[in-house]
Amino acid sequence: MSSGATSDSDSQLDASIASIDNVLGWGPVVNLLCKHFNIPDLSRSSGLKKIHANFDTIYRKLEKAYRRNAADERIKGGIVGIYARMCTDVLLRNKLFKKGFISQLIPLIEIPSCRNLALQSLTTITHHGGLEVRMELAKTTTRPLLQVIKDFPDDRNAVRLAIITISHCLSACLTDGTEKNPHIAESLPLLEAVAALTDALRQPNPGYELVQHAIEFLAVSSQHCKLPQSTINLLVAGLRCKDWVFRATCLGGLVRMHAQGAQDDQRSMDPNAVMRCGSQTPPSRLHDIMREYGMEKCETRITLKTSMDYQKAMTDVVRDYDMYGLGKKLAEIILRTEFSIADGYFQFENPATGARETGTDIGLPFNRWIDALPLCAKAIRTKRVPAEADMADILDMKSLVMRQRVGDAVKIANIAIKRNPDFAYAYYIVTLSADRVAGLMAAKKGMKCTQMTPFVRFQMMQRAVEMAGDYGIQILHGSASEGDEKWAEGVAFLVSALEDSKSYMAQAPPDNRHHKNVLYWNILLRIAMEEHISGDLHEIEGSLRKLKTAEEFSKWMGVVPPKTQLRNTQQTVVKLLPAALDEWIGFISTVRTENEALETPNAEKIEQDLAAWMEHMDIDGGSGGDIHANHHHGHGKSTFALPFSSKLAELYRCSWCGNPSAALRKCSGCGKTRYCDGACQKQHWKKEHKQQCKPKD
Structure with missing residues (x-):
């Protein structure tokens, strides 16, 4: 095309653009530019395929026009709008990023007439953008967007779009982005973003879309920077919000906030301490509680008796060499209590030196006591008694768990369950696996077994509380990235956790070491889920009293309750809820889900x-x-x-x-x-x- 023809075309474009009424917005401008530059239909897959085939030609044409019309805000804005539409296609988006088109977009934020178009384009790009795109935009756009929020607080649309983009980008950086770059949080203005988004939620009627994006970022950021007290209060008060996704997002944020510096949970106990407690009279208040429950049903008493029976079984086998009989005894002992099998050795006095020695050949195929478990299992299987197959599996599974080979134990458990669907201990072993979904299903199925000891039942119950609580929060927080369609499933998990926590509290021995964790969940879930919870928490005084008692039992047994992530979260919520509600109840009470403006259907319609x-x-x-x-x-x-x-x-x-x-x-x-x-x-x-x-x- 000659320069004269180009000039005529440009003049025609300028005239066409000028004829479009500003009131009509950017849509007509973008459409006109697409027609002028012969851009295929961006709303159809066939059009996008044509752009793929001719991308370099089309981009050169648009980029040249952008530079030539540097003084024309509407043409520059329209070209950026075309880019934004292209970004709905992942491959085109990646090609545009490699060309550096963001450098054309960012300057438009500072031009009043182009600001909202630029912000909407960023929202569209990050809405469809992948992780690398969002990480890159987090670095280049976060500060300019924070400036928009600061400089134009009364432009509700500009603030909304800026917050959506900030949330898209920073939330991606702080979740999946940390796997690619563990130090990315250090390069981002997280505290400034936290302050800006917290303040935005104080504005009258901020809008549900803004609220969702803001609270997601605040919850995700809690693990990566020290939140201001007001933001922490917002997360705590958010547990009383009517919107389930908002509520679960806040709970997830509070749990993550306490990850750093948290102590590991207690995974074992000193059996000598348990036996000492079992043989001693506890403090009077704890003694009264144990006596009311039934002293012989309490964990410390059962553990003491089990330890004595275990040592007697090991003493007997030295005399009778009956590995089959030992196996049957140990299988029954394992089902009584968590710390049933001690890892000891046979020791004898050396007549020459008088010293206690191990490793003496006493005619048994083992010297280390836990080595007896698989040998006893083999002895039981040798008898080929079908009714005793479960016993052999119990011994093998316990042996593998004690050797930190849980995965191998789970394999045996799954095979055993196929043989005997009423095998409670096998279900319990599956609950120890890393797969929370499989573990929770096993716990629920296991609790329906007709034959099980109290120990096995309460172990599955407390595992069910922990796994359903964790998974419910994960689903409800993650459902925001799946269109919220899974919220009812997430709620069902939390309901399950709360119900099982109540059953455990009502039935388990008061000195069971898992009471503390179950109560942490119970308190958090009651605050988050029950309809009427006051700032003074008088509705859950019973749970708080039981937690105090559980921690007293723990200290009596020589274990100071560790400052775990869950314990610290529970303490923060209980401590801050009154002040948090005072500060944020006005905002929390206005948060409504989008559909709440519609007529609420009756229960039958909801079910359908x-x-x-x-x-x-x-x-x-x-x-x-x-x-x-x-x-x-x-x-x-x-x-x-x-x-x-x-x-x-x-x-x-x-x-x-x-x-x-x-x-x-x-x-x-x-x-x-x-x-x-x-x-x-x-x-x-x-x-x-x-x-x-x-x-x-």
Whole structure:
């Protein structure tokens, strides 16, 4: 094209742009530029494919026009708008970043007429952007965006868009980004961002989208910088918010805030200390509690008796060499208490020196006591008595766990469960695995077994509390990046954790060492989930008293309660809740989910909608489509942003074992009951459902 033709084209473009009314916004400008530069349709995949094929040519054309029209704000803004639309395609986005188009976008933030377009473009780019894009934008845009928030507090749209982009970028840096660059937090203005976003939430009616993005960043940042007291108060007060995702995000932020410097939880106990406590009279207040529960059912007394029986069994085998008999005794002993098998040696006095020595050949195939476990298991299997197969597995699983080979123990447990679905100890072993979902399912199934000792039942119960609590927070906090469609599943996990914590508190021995952790969860979940909780916490005084008692028992047994992440979180919430509510109740009470403006459906409608969603179908019969189609943070509306009901949560729990899951199978008969798998459905059918199942109308 000749220079004259180019000049005519530019003049025609200038005239066309000038003819567009400013009131119409940037859409017509972008559309006109696309037409002028022969840009394929950006809203269609066929158009994006054409851009891919001719990317270099198209980019050179746009970049040249940007430079040539440096004084024309609308043309520059429109070109940036075209780039932003291209960024909805991941490959085009990456190509644009390599070309450095962000350097064309950032200066527009300082131009009043282009500011909102530039901010909206950044929001679009980071909305669709991958981790590397967000990390790079965090470095280049965070400070300019903080300046926008500071300089234009009354421009609600500009503040909203700036906060969304800041949250997108910084949250990505502080989560997945730390794996790529462990020191990235040190290079970012986190404290300035925390202060700005906290202050933004003080403004009247900040809007749900802004609130979601702000609270997510504040919660994520809690692990990477020292939060101001007001921000900590916001997270604490947020536990009383009506919005479940907001509430869980705050709880997750508080837990993360206490990660650094937290002590490891107690993983073992000095058996001598336990036996000493079992043989001594406890302090009068603790003694009264144990006597009311039943002294012989208390953990310290059971442990003392078990230790004596264990030593007697080891003494007997020296006399009778009966490995089969020893195995049967040890299998029964293992099911009594957590610290049932001590790792000792046979010792004898050297007649020449008088010293106690180990390693003496006494005619047994072992000298170290825990080495007896697999040998006894082999002796039991040699007898080929089907009813004793579980005993052999108990010995092998205990041996592997004591040797820190939990994964191998879990493999044995899973095989054993297939042989005997009523094998409680095998389910307990699975709860020790790193897989929380499998562990929680095992705990729930295990608690339905018909034959188990109190020790095994309470071990599975406390594991269920911990795993369901952890996973529920993870789902609800993570659901913001999945369109919030999983919130009901997350709520079901927290309901499960709270229910099991109450059962444990009511039934477990008062001197059981896990009482403390169960109570930490119980207190946190009651504050976060119960409908009526006052600032003075008088509704949970009973739980607080029991926690004090549990910590007294721990100290009596020689263990000062470690300052674990969970303990510190619980203490912070209990200490700060009154002041936090005083400061933030005005804001917390205004946070509403997007759908709350709509008419709240009745319980039957909620149940139908949730059931339909679980089947991925519209209630009207059409396909529900991609349940992950909506982006996070309120860009799409959740069908289930509704007031909590326990009936609703039950739809996410197995009708037999109570395990929470989004992947439950329905009874083909009545269509009402739901199950983890065929094993649960079979058990429920045999025990209860056969008499209750009525075919669907």
